[in-house]
Amino acid sequence: MKSSRPKRAIRSLTIGCNKNAQKTSQMQSLNKIIILTNFVIFSLFNLSILLELKVPKIRVGGDHMRKRYAKNLLALGVVASALLVGSQSAFASDGVGDSRGTAIPISPNSAAVQTISDSTDVDYFTWTNNTGNRISSASVHLYSPSNNNYDLQVIQILSQHNNFEATTTASDHGNGIEDSVSFSPIYPGDTVYFKVYGHDSSQYGSAPYTLSFFTY
Numbered sequence: 001m002k003s004s005r006p007k008r009a010i011r012s013l014t015i016g017c018n019k020n021a022q023k024t025s026q027m028q029s030l031n032k033i034i035i036l037t038n039f040v041i042f043s044l045f046n047l048s049i050l051l052e053l054k055v056p057k058i059r060v061g062g063d064h065m066r067k068r069y070a071k072n073l074l075a076l077g078v079v080a081s082a083l084l085v086g087s088q089s090a091f092a093s094d095g096v097g098d099s100r101g102t103a104i105p106i107s108p109n110s111a112a113v114q115t116i117s118d119s120t121d122v123d124y125f126t127w128t129n130n131t132g133n134r135i136s137s138a139s140v141h142l143y144s145p146s147n148n149n150y151d152l153q154v155i156q157i158l159s160q161h162n163n164f165e166a167t168t169t170a171s172d173h174g175n176g177i178e179d180s181v182s183f184s185p186i187y188p189g190d191t192v193y194f195k196v197y198g199h200d201s202s203q204y205g206s207a208p209y210t211l212s213f214f215t216y
Contacts, residue, residue: 151172
């Protein structure tokens, strides 16, 4: 009579592996839910201001403020849509974009999600104006995660001025708050780089940030 112990051991091992796979899948789903929840919270906050429910006295410079918050909502919507459909282009892998030579391409009116994985990690994104047209104005927006403070820098390579480099650093607003830079114009042949990095050596982690880029 053959012993059933080996079969039981194999069955137990298989069940254990299945449980581990289930836990991993559940954790991935939970992380996606947490990220989407954060986007919803930010969107509702901006929407309340846009509709003048949260800040009724926003009428001073109202049109400008409404455009600003509408733009924020659009950026969040772009990223949330990418997450929902599982777009690979929404997430860039760590180790990519650590220099200008390996900068991650980003298109106007789109967003990217990335992480600062350690104290030396720096992410570069880039776009070159190959449209043949002068872009009158542009803006880039960085949304740091709630537990980290990341900084944003814009580097413009001006083809009309012997590739002169114009650098602008966004004002720092702290953890989880939007930093942004508006700049203009972008002539045909100009290249822009967006640099994202930790505010200091302690600012990094697995929570993602969002970078959105707009032209007008």
